[in-house]
Amino acid sequence: MDNPLYLKNRWYVAGLSGDVTDRPLGRRLLDEPVVLYRMADGTPVALEDRCCHRQAALSLGDIEGDNLRCGYHGLLFDGSGRCIEVPSQKAIPPGARVKSYPTQEKQGFLFVWMGDPEKAATVSPYEHSHLDRDGWTTQNAQFYAKCNYRLLIDNLLDVTHLTYAHKSTIGSAGVTDAADVKYERDGEKVAIDRWMMDIAPAPAHVQATGFNGNVDRWQRIEFTPPGFVWLKVGIAKAGTGARDGDLSGALMNRHTLHVVTPETPTTSHYFWVNMNETSVSPDQEKMIYEQSVTAFREDLVILEAQQERWTDAIPTIDLGADAGGMQARRVLDGLLEAQT
Numbered sequence: 471m472d473n474p475l476y477l478k479n480r481w482y483v484a485g486l487s488g489d490v491t492d493r494p495l496g497r498r499l500l501d502e503p504v505v506l507y508r509m510a511d512g513t514p515v516a517l518e519d520r521c522c523h524r525q526a527a528l529s530l531g532d533i534e535g536d537n538l539r540c541g542y543h544g545l546l547f548d549g550s551g552r553c554i555e556v557p558s559q560k561a562i563p564p565g566a567r568v569k570s571y572p573t574q575e576k577q578g579f580l581f582v583w584m585g586d587p588e589k590a591a592t593v594s595p596y597e598h599s600h601l602d603r604d605g606w607t608t609q610n611a612q613f614y615a616k617c618n619y620r621l622l623i624d625n626l627l628d629v630t631h632l633t634y635a636h637k638s639t640i641g642s643a644g645v646t647d648a649a650d651v652k653y654e655r656d657g658e659k660v661a662i663d664r665w666m667m668d669i670a671p672a673p674a675h676v677q678a679t680g681f682n683g684n685v686d687r688w689q690r691i692e693f694t695p696p697g698f699v700w701l702k703v704g705i706a707k708a709g710t711g712a713r714d715g716d717l718s719g720a721l722m723n724r725h726t727l728h729v730v731t732p733e734t735p736t737t738s739h740y741f742w743v744n745m746n747e748t749s750v751s752p753d754q755e756k757m758i759y760e761q762s763v764t765a766f767r768e769d770l771v772i773l774e775a776q777q778e779r780w781t782d783a784i785p786t787i788d789l790g791a792d793a794g795g796m797q798a799r800r801v802l803d804g805l806l807e808a809q810t
């Protein structure tokens with residue numbers, strides 16, 4: 471078994487499109503060192519970030535046109551990973567190449583295929599139905615979390631933590647004790663639908679909307695492996711029919727796509743795309759974004775301390791609120807088992 475910790479035959483987000491330029495960028499993905507760059511025509515390239523000569527990091531080298539030169543003894547590699555020049559000799563030794571990974575660019579993300587290259591064409595990268603939608607604005611962000619990717623997915627799928635971990639921002643008691651929750655599994659997808667009717671608003675929502683009366687609040691969460699979580703959240707003035715589809719009383723209606731890509735067993739790359747309806751003013755949008763960042767920093771403190779303590783040797787208990795997270799774990803476990 472190659473690496474049992476990760477689902478290999480999937481497209482992973484290696485970065486936002488803007489991260490990849492004509493300068494080499496080293497990024498560890500699924501515990502493999504990868505170097506990313508663009509060829510002269512903009513085509514993204516992903517190669518093993520380990521020279522086949524003495525294992526130097528190619529990300530410390532230089533781009534020359536479409537090629538990447540190792541910054542140690544100067545071997546030159548083309549975009550397919552083949553060594554095409556050895557400065558100290560004429561002959562190129564057989565086997566002088568580094569691994570190359572298929573790439574695809576879509577919806578502002580650079581996807582890299584870490585599994586069997588033969589299978590890359592048989593699977594499509596995650597596609598988000600709202601990302602190119604008229605009437606919505608988007609904001610991208612990226613973070614780094616010193617925890618296993620599964621702890622981040624757990625965190626996103628059990629939002630009862632909002633009441634405690636985010637009490638000064640997006641949490642309120644009603645998120646935990648007044649939710650009507652439905653879980654649904656559809657193939658590899660897990661959906662969690664939560665409605666909290668007529669509850670007190672969270673502090674951040676009062677700040678962003680200026681409304682401090684009771685609200686109907688929703689959190690609709692969809693997990694797609696390997697690490698995509700789409701959150702549709704919002705609040706409306708209580709009793710205005712949001713649950714029946716009438717959003718005329720909505721005060722906030724936003725989507726966030728959360729993307730988690732494992733870096734190592736104990737660290738993860740974490741990307742967000744926030745989507746707001748354009749009826750949200752730029753000031754509100756800025757405030758909501760800052761509140762989201764503040765809330766995520768609250769999560770990070772918990773997640774990183776959790777990772778430091780985590781051991782599979784000690785059993786943990788499960789709660790009803792873990793149902794969504796446990797479904798997602800089952801999906802991942804089933805897929806991992808199928809790949810071994």
Ligand code: FES
Pocket residue numbers: 521522523524525526540541542543544545
């Ligand atoms: S390690 Fe790359 S050329 Fe020697």
Ligand SMILES: [Fe+2]
Pocket residue numbers: 625631632635636765766769
């Ligand atoms: Fe959180």
